[in-house]
Amino acid sequence: MVIARRQQRPQFIVCGDGPLAFRVSFALSTRYQGDVTVILPYAGSKHGAQMAALDHVRIVEAVRPDDDAFRRARLADADAVALLDQDDAGNIETALLVNELKPGVRLVVRFFDDELGAGIADHLPNCDVLSASKIAAPPLVALALGEARHLEVPGIDLVVGKPDQLPGTALFTLAGVRGTDAAMLPGDDAGLEPRIAIGLASPDPEPARRTRRPNGRVWYFVRQNLNRYIWYALAVLILVIVAGTTLVALTEPTHWTTALYRVVLDTLAGADPDEEAALVTRAVQVIVTVISVAVIPLLTAALVDAVVRARIAAAVSGPGSPMSGHVVVVGMGDVGTRVLATLLERGIPAVAVNLRDDGSRGIPFAREHGVPVVIGDGRRTDVLKAAQIGTARAVMAMTSDDVANIGISIAADSVERDPEHGRLRRVLRLFDEDFARRVRGLIPRSAPRSASALASPAFAASVMGPDVLDTVPFKDRVLLVAEVPMRAHCELEHRPAQEVDVPGEARLLAVRRPEKGFVSDVYRPAATNPLQHNHHLIVIATRSGLERLRARTAAPTP
Numbered sequence: 001m002v003i004a005r006r007q008q009r010p011q012f013i014v015c016g017d018g019p020l021a022f023r024v025s026f027a028l029s030t031r032y033q034g035d036v037t038v039i040l041p042y043a044g045s046k047h048g049a050q051m052a053a054l055d056h057v058r059i060v061e062a063v064r065p066d067d068d069a070f071r072r073a074r075l076a077d078a079d080a081v082a083l084l085d086q087d088d089a090g091n092i093e094t095a096l097l098v099n100e101l102k103p104g105v106r107l108v109v110r111f112f113d114d115e116l117g118a119g120i121a122d123h124l125p126n127c128d129v130l131s132a133s134k135i136a137a138p139p140l141v142a143l144a145l146g147e148a149r150h151l152e153v154p155g156i157d158l159v160v161g162k163p164d165q166l167p168g169t170a171l172f173t174l175a176g177v178r179g180t181d182a183a184m185l186p187g188d189d190a191g192l193e194p195r196i197a198i199g200l201a202s203p204d205p206e207p208a209r210r211t212r213r214p215n216g217r218v219w220y221f222v223r224q225n226l227n228r229y230i231w232y233a234l235a236v237l238i239l240v241i242v243a244g245t246t247l248v249a250l251t252e253p254t255h256w257t258t259a260l261y262r263v264v265l266d267t268l269a270g271a272d273p274d275e276e277a278a279l280v281t282r283a284v285q286v287i288v289t290v291i292s293v294a295v296i297p298l299l300t301a302a303l304v305d306a307v308v309r310a311r312i313a314a315a316v317s318g319p320g321s322p323m324s325g326h327v328v329v330v331g332m333g334d335v336g337t338r339v340l341a342t343l344l345e346r347g348i349p350a351v352a353v354n355l356r357d358d359g360s361r362g363i364p365f366a367r368e369h370g371v372p373v374v375i376g377d378g379r380r381t382d383v384l385k386a387a388q389i390g391t392a393r394a395v396m397a398m399t400s401d402d403v404a405n406i407g408i409s410i411a412a413d414s415v416e417r418d419p420e421h422g423r424l425r426r427v428l429r430l431f432d433e434d435f436a437r438r439v440r441g442l443i444p445r446s447a448p449r450s451a452s453a454l455a456s457p458a459f460a461a462s463v464m465g466p467d468v469l470d471t472v473p474f475k476d477r478v479l480l481v482a483e484v485p486m487r488a489h490c491e492l493e494h495r496p497a498q499e500v501d502v503p504g505e506a507r508l509l510a511v512r513r514p515e516k517g518f519v520s521d522v523y524r525p526a527a528t529n530p531l532q533h534n535h536h537l538i539v540i541a542t543r544s545g546l547e548r549l550r551a552r553t554a555a556p557t558p
Contacts, residue, residue: 010034015065016084022047023456029056037073039065065094080106080463108462128462132455137338143447144394144427152470155522157201170197175474187503324391330378331399332362335451351387353378379407394425487555488533498527505545512536
């Protein structure tokens with residue numbers, strides 16, 4: 001008698017101790033029904049304890065992932081390994097070690113440096129390199145701008161968001177609700193209230209050039225850097241010159257322009273004795289000279305001090321001219337830097353704020369790209385005023401401290417706002433989604449989000465296979481955007497494109513047609529167009545729907 005073997009759960013290894021490692025471990029052990037072994041330095045850490053409490057997750061303590069740690073984690077039985085530490089160099093070393101111990105095993109590596117990561121992926125088989133901050137930045141920026149988010153699908157520009165955020169008519173609904181029930185990828189006749197839809201992006205317009213008066217920057221410098229003592233000194237000099245010119249013009253038979261010329265030279269260059277001049281003129285010369293000797297050094301010192309302070313402030317105290325419609329990004333760590341880069345790619349002006357000029361990776365990036373930088377605590381209103389938040393369109397609190405981000409949002413709300421620029425959008429980076437929901441109730445008109453929660457679905461999906469391009473989270477569920485190749489003689493070969501669509505499971509977005517080893521084009525097929533074995537199907541699907549589609553596009557077993 002043959003006894004059917006119970007299907008084993010997939011085996012995964014996760015290296016890392018942080019919010020991303022926790023969320024990926026949770027997704028792999030629940031949504032993807034796998035057994036997860038986490039390698040981390042200390043099991044009693046905050047996230048280590050959270051991971052240890054999960055079902056189907058076990059902990060292996062090791063100062064660093066080495067041969068012994070992977071032996072105890074049973075690397076020989078693992079289907080995939082995810083390296084999620086915030087250490088590019090350490091992740092490179094560990095990836096090489098894993099490939100040496102088990103060549104060809106599925107590897108997902110967290111990197112910040114795109115060029116370095118791409119180079120590593122090219123030299124390691126079956127390896128994907130992802131950046132958590134790069135994945136999280138576009139949806140965070142979309143929140144700040146109140147726009148739909150672009151999907152990472154090469155060859156076709158798609159956006160997802162609320163139906164009223166889409167630039168045109170929605171192609172179809174991704175998630176809808178009926179009462180308290182939510183449905184993913186409902187049929188067109190499901191009668192649900194759409195919450196997330198997908199559509200074609202409109203071409204990006206050329207960034208509007210900001211008009212500025214020629215003397216705008218000069219006047220802003222004057223207002224920001226010249227204190228009241230300089231104005232007092234200038235007022236005294238002007239008063240002396242006007243009074244002296246009037247007296248000389250009235251007491252001597254000379255034109256007032258000549259009188260002004262003589263008084264200005266006496267004031268700024270000192271006076272030469274003129275014994276033949278009238279008594280009043282000599283008196284004016286003496287008074288003007290004495291006053292100028294006292295006032296001009298004071299004025300010179302004040303101006304030099306203002307210039308020096310302005311030069312120092314140019315590096316640490318924000319814009320040197322008035323700004324409006326910009327985004328203030330507070331926190332120049334990994335996430336803040338990626339957010340700033342995304343804004344620059346979109347042609348949106350920004351101001352960077354960081355607590356210290358301590359070598360955070362975002363400060364050199366901002367200065368290199370001409371972004372004004374303010375050094376100071378973003379929870380202080382004077383720091384936010386230096387970033388000109390009163391005329392900004394949004395503030396994004398991207399520090400790694402939840403409490404600091406809440407304080408930044410509250411401080412931003414207390415800064416007087418220019419009514420012409422509408423309501424300030426506030427995006428907060430928080431770790432815990434439940435905490436974010438409570439903060440949303442505490443601070444109205446704010447958008448708390450977890451960067452690790454935004455990035456973890458893409459990491460977890462990549463662990464499952466290399467064909468996942470992007471993810472669309474909704475509540476506690478996630479949709480996967482994937483590119484699935486069709487094999488010869490598969491179930492869908494020669495079938496119409498509409499057969500890919502399965503309500504609640506999968507919808508076809510586009511078809512990629514590779515020819516002669518090169519990607520020739522991407523197109524959205526008609527429902528009745530037949531599919532060929534060399535086509536790649538670009539779909540959005542649930543996890544189970546993607547697994548079924550993979551089976552339908554796979555080559556038949558002999």
